[in-house]
Amino acid sequence: MTKTLHAVFDGKVLKPEETVDLEKGERYVLTIESKQKITDVEKDPAFDLSSLSVKTNISDLATEHDHYLYGIPRQRSYGDQ
Helix, strand or coil: CCCCCCEEECCCCEEECCCCCCCCCCCCCCCCCCCCCCCCHHHCCCCCHHHHCCCCCCCCCCCCHHHHHHCCCCCCCCCCC
């Protein structure tokens, strides 16, 4: 049986954030993984994603990327709605 639980360490014990369905007195093996929260949005790697953009002057690049990358025919004729 495998369960994923979210818990907070209070300095002595791990306290589950939700109700757990475990047998009292049973022995369990715990695997600990840190769950970091980014509280400062400017430290989030996605915050400055727009700084990586490049001006191409290709108006349909997002919708027709396969055409430009692989040379396949456009999905829609230029200017179609």
